Amino acid sequence: MNQVLNGGKRTQPHLSFQAKLAYPSAFCLDIAFDTSSPVTALWGPSGSGKTTILSLIAGLLKPEQGRIQLGDRLLTDTQQGTQLPPELRQVGFLFQDQCLFPHMSVLANLQYGIRRQRNRTVPLDHIVEVLELQDFLKRSPTTLSGGQKQRVALARVLAATPQLLLLDEPLTSVEDALSTRIEDFIHRVIGEFQIPTILVSHNRPLVERFTQHIIAIEQGRLCD
Template sequence: MLTVTIKKTLPDFELNLEFRVKNNILVLFGPSGCGKTTTLRCIAGLEKPDDGEITLGRETFFSARQRIFMPPRTRGVGYMFQDYALFPHMSVEKNIWYGVKQREKAQELYGKLLLLLKIRPLVNRGIKRLSGGEKQRVALARALMAEPKILLLDEPLSALDAETRLELQAELKQLHSIWRIPFIMVTHDRDEAEKLGDQIIFMRQGEKVAGSF
């Protein structure tokens, strides 16, 4: 179980959030600028909270009281950024393999991801030649190749057209049913939150609020 209890002072408000998630899809839902992405970055170790604690099972990622701050590279957290953060000078295949150290052990997983995400025909293609939906699939494959303990998704479908968005919502649900790890997803789309979220946290100005907007 992932347990998050964090406080962090931001320019316009204080992020003050507490939640727990098992192997479910948790959606952070709210308007732009309410602290959703900062929450993901704190879990990943890209930002440090001012106070609180972040644990995964018996592992402590962060504890203000115990003065623990685990570096991002050792947390085992997969992060899919809003702009996908793919390397434009590399092929699809090289992007997916980027950062994988034990290549022989990961061959089976690589083949599985190509099949599940329907990107086998794209492996030799450059990133600039991909559609938005194809980039999203490649970014997902790269994040899952690291065999993360948690997957963080920052508005992964926001730039896609309606048809592609619906298709990839279904694929995300399928991937989660196979991986069975905590997926934490940020969105400001209510329909998407309700369709994908096993748990939904409604956020406004850094805090959890009851009900909906």
């Protein structure tokens, strides 16, 4: 996927998403949308299908029917039999649970994120600086607060140089007293690295602070 510079500004890649996926519980996701916004929010109540959409984009789930394209890269096409594996999608997924390795130091967790990256565009030191992680690179994630863990997890995602950033309820695992600070860090990351971002949240005021491009979802469908 190419992000073409236009007059000094980065042109956002177009994401085209159409997918249908039914669960044994009778829940059925059937959604299509397109976006070229720097930040797109998927907003709706818990259980509406927001995280499922992120998982489909990341390649962690396969739709029964659908097509997902990011810029000029086809990620999924059930008619053609195309299902690009997650590690080749260049999509960074920040999960609700940070999924850090407790037996590794913070630095080792970050280095794990770049193990397959040969042509890095952003130095790891710069990511560490932006997210202010210098003071706990040698510490275990088990000694960190929820907010610190979230910053480490975000740094590890960025270290893999994704071309699309997926944020799944990024403040859920953060202490209330630190949520504003983590929100500020996310704003900083989006502005500094200019990675197109899809933000999932049930919190309407939160998503409105990030973008006016909000896609409302309820029970697996788009809603007004």
